[in-house]
Amino acid sequence: MASIQEIQEEIVEEFSMFDDWMQRYEYMIDLGKSLPLIDESLKTEDRIIKGCQSKVWVNAELESDKIAFTADSDAIITKGIIAILIRAWSGQKPADIIAAKTDFIDEIGLKEHLSPTRANGLVSMIKQLKMYAIAYQTQVN
Amino acid sequence: MTGYFYLLEYKVTLERLFSSTDLTMSSRLGLTFAIMLDIKKIRADFPILNRKVNGQPLIYFDNAATSQKPTQVIDKIVAYYTLYNANIHRGVHALSQEATDHFEGAREKVRAFFNIPLAKQVIFTSGNTHSINAVASGAHVFVKKEDEVIVSAVEHHSNIVPWQMLCERVGAVLKVIPVLDDGRLDMHAYHNLLNSKTAFVVVNHISNALGVTNPVKEIIDAAHQYDAMTLIDGAQSCGHMKLDMQALDADFYTMSGHKMCGPTGIGILYGKEEALNSLPPYQGGGEMIDQVSFEKTTYAGLPHKFEAGTPNIAGGIALGAAIDYLNEIGMENIAAYEHGLLVYGTAQIKNIPGAKIYGDVTDKAAVISFNVASLHPYDIGTIVDKLGVAVRTGHHCAQPVMERFKIPGTIRASFAFYNTKEEIDVMVQALQRAVTMLS
Numbered sequence: 001m002a003s004i005q006e007i008q009e010e011i012v013e014e015f016s017m018f019d020d021w022m023q024r025y026e027y028m029i030d031l032g033k034s035l036p037l038i039d040e041s042l043k044t045e046d047r048i049i050k051g052c053q054s055k056v057w058v059n060a061e062l063e064s065d066k067i068a069f070t071a072d073s074d075a076i077i078t079k080g081i082i083a084i085l086i087r088a089w090s091g092q093k094p095a096d097i098i099a100a101k102t103d104f105i106d107e108i109g110l111k112e113h114l115s116p117t118r119a120n121g122l123v124s125m126i127k128q129l130k131m132y133a134i135a136y137q138t139q140v141n
Numbered sequence: 142m143t144g145y146f147y148l149l150e151y152k153v154t155l156e157r158l159f160s161s162t163d164l165t166m167s168s169r170l171g172l173t174f175a176i177m178l179d180i181k182k183i184r185a186d187f188p189i190l191n192r193k194v195n196g197q198p199l200i201y202f203d204n205a206a207t208s209q210k211p212t213q214v215i216d217k218i219v220a221y222y223t224l225y226n227a228n229i230h231r232g233v234h235a236l237s238q239e240a241t242d243h244f245e246g247a248r249e250k251v252r253a254f255f256n257i258p259l260a261k262q263v264i265f266t267s268g269n270t271h272s273i274n275a276v277a278s279g280a281h282v283f284v285k286k287e288d289e290v291i292v293s294a295v296e297h298h299s300n301i302v303p304w305q306m307l308c309e310r311v312g313a314v315l316k317v318i319p320v321l322d323d324g325r326l327d328m329h330a331y332h333n334l335l336n337s338k339t340a341f342v343v344v345n346h347i348s349n350a351l352g353v354t355n356p357v358k359e360i361i362d363a364a365h366q367y368d369a370m371t372l373i374d375g376a377q378s379c380g381h382m383k384l385d386m387q388a389l390d391a392d393f394y395t396m397s398g399h400k401m402c403g404p405t406g407i408g409i410l411y412g413k414e415e416a417l418n419s420l421p422p423y424q425g426g427g428e429m430i431d432q433v434s435f436e437k438t439t440y441a442g443l444p445h446k447f448e449a450g451t452p453n454i455a456g457g458i459a460l461g462a463a464i465d466y467l468n469e470i471g472m473e474n475i476a477a478y479e480h481g482l483l484v485y486g487t488a489q490i491k492n493i494p495g496a497k498i499y500g501d502v503t504d505k506a507a508v509i510s511f512n513v514a515s516l517h518p519y520d521i522g523t524i525v526d527k528l529g530v531a532v533r534t535g536h537h538c539a540q541p542v543m544e545r546f547k548i549p550g551t552i553r554a555s556f557a558f559y560n561t562k563e564e565i566d567v568m569v570q571a572l573q574r575a576v577t578m579l580s
């Protein structure tokens with residue numbers, strides 16, 4: 001399995017093929033459609049990430065020493081954003097997720113979504129994924 | 142009306158009238174003509190309208206959140222700090238006197254603008270939310286244990302939470318006027334809610350989430366039959382229609398300067414003299430006292446009783462300039478013009494397949510709250526923002542309204558007198574592009 005760094009670079013390269021925001025958004029929407037969906041029964045109140053105008057549910061499960069993330073959102077763009085994150089981080093070790101950088105989001109031209117006041121709560125999503133990683137890290141050790 | 146000229150466009154409007162899908166709305170325009178403002182001249186007064194967003198010319202349709210400011214208002218703030226900045230009501234020196242004269246001059250402008258009997262009935266606050274809290278926090282003199290406070294189901298959170306807090310504090314009961322499917326209040330239910338225990342009725346004049354104008358005169362008069370006090374949240378009405386406090390007869394009426402071309406951080410609380418005299422001050426400090434000793438402090442008279450501390454002097458003075466500006470165009474003209482935008486925008490949005498407008502009634506402000514098919518308002522808002530169109534998406538600080546209609550939120554386009562039909566056309570194109578991308 002490629003490292004987080006490698007996958008993130010791959011994503012940056014894919015996005016660099018587009019020269020306007022519309023194509024980038026269309027691609028992101030497509031990626032959203034390939035998101036490993038969270039089981040309907042897991043779409044509970046406590047799995048909703050706060051700080052989003054749209055609803056985002058995330059589930060994290062430890063499979064041997066790696067975390068598998070699944071997620072869903074009621075908004076398509078939000079789903080695309082979480083899909084990008086999960087593509088890079090799912091199937092990775094907790095320690096690597098904790099250490100993962102997020103500046104690739106900026107590099108793919110989605111910088112505006114990184115603002116902490118942005119209503120989609122990408123920052124909250126990142127925080128939540130890292131929290132799961134921290135929690136599982138203790139189990140792995 | 143000095144300096145502005147109007148074009149009476151009989152022909153264009155007639156054509157629009159007959160092509161419009163909604164004749165009842167168009168007919169409310171009055172006869173067969175609409176007043177056109179000298180929109181080019183007006184737009185030149187708003188420097189922000191020249192800027193670009195995401196590389197596109199800005200189209201600002203979030204006027205219900207806050208209005209833009211004309212140069213006349215911006216210049217006034219600069220003039221205050223440049224020429225006569227001083228604390229008011231305190232110094233004998235010339236500068237303090239000048240600043241005080243300007244600030245009190247602004248109070249007088251507010252008085253005249255809203256047909257308020259006396260300038261001392263104009264309390265300057267930091268905004269609409271502050272005005273509501275100022276009343277609610279002292280309203281235990283009006284609301285006793287087991288009394289009832291009536292609010293409506295279409296309120297902004299800032300006109301719900303302070304009353305919930307009051308009810309908790311005094312042991313009163315909060316009652317809610319339900320909203321009908323079309324966004325109007327259920328007035329039949331309202332009249333049934335009223336009884337001898339009703340102590341306070343609070344509703345907004347125009348709902349920010351739907352734009353529907355509530356029958357506030359009927360609500361106030363009915364409340365008064367039960368000797369209940371009334372507060373009307375005028376955040377959405379103050380900059381968009383002619384208001385007459387004496388004709389309306391509410392006990393309290395609240396407004397935000399930033400929604401009527403004034404700066405942020407300045408608001409208005411109007412009250413009947415007797416009501417304001419009965420209401421205890423909610424903040425102690427300088428300015429609001431008559432005499433202070435450690436045994437007993439006596440309060441100053443109106444309006445100072447409610448204006449503890451140094452107020453937003455620049456904000457108050459600039460709000461006066463905003464009122465001058467609105468007066469020059471004329472509130473009736475503004476209302477008529479904005480209604481024209483509403484009718485046009487409503488028809489255009491209805492042309493988008495799958496569009497559903499919430500609160501699509503005759504009596505409303507130039508606010509269109511809608512969704513397209515099952516698309517999330519957040520997705521649409523994000524795409525149209527990329528295209529330079531600023532609309533609001535979400536629950537608009539009115540979660541109970543969204544729950545009522547079982548939706549996560551809406552897209553809200555809210556117009557002001559400096560907007561144009563051409564801008565509405567651009568918004569509709571942007572919406573169509575968003576729908577294509579997202580479907």
Ligand SMILES: Cc1ncc(COP(=O)(O)O)c(C=O)c1O
Nearest residue numbers: 268269270297299345349376397
């Ligand atoms: C109906 C209504 N009430 C209250 C408020 C709160 O006003 P402010 O934030 O200026 O205090 C608003 C502002 O959006 C509003 O639209």
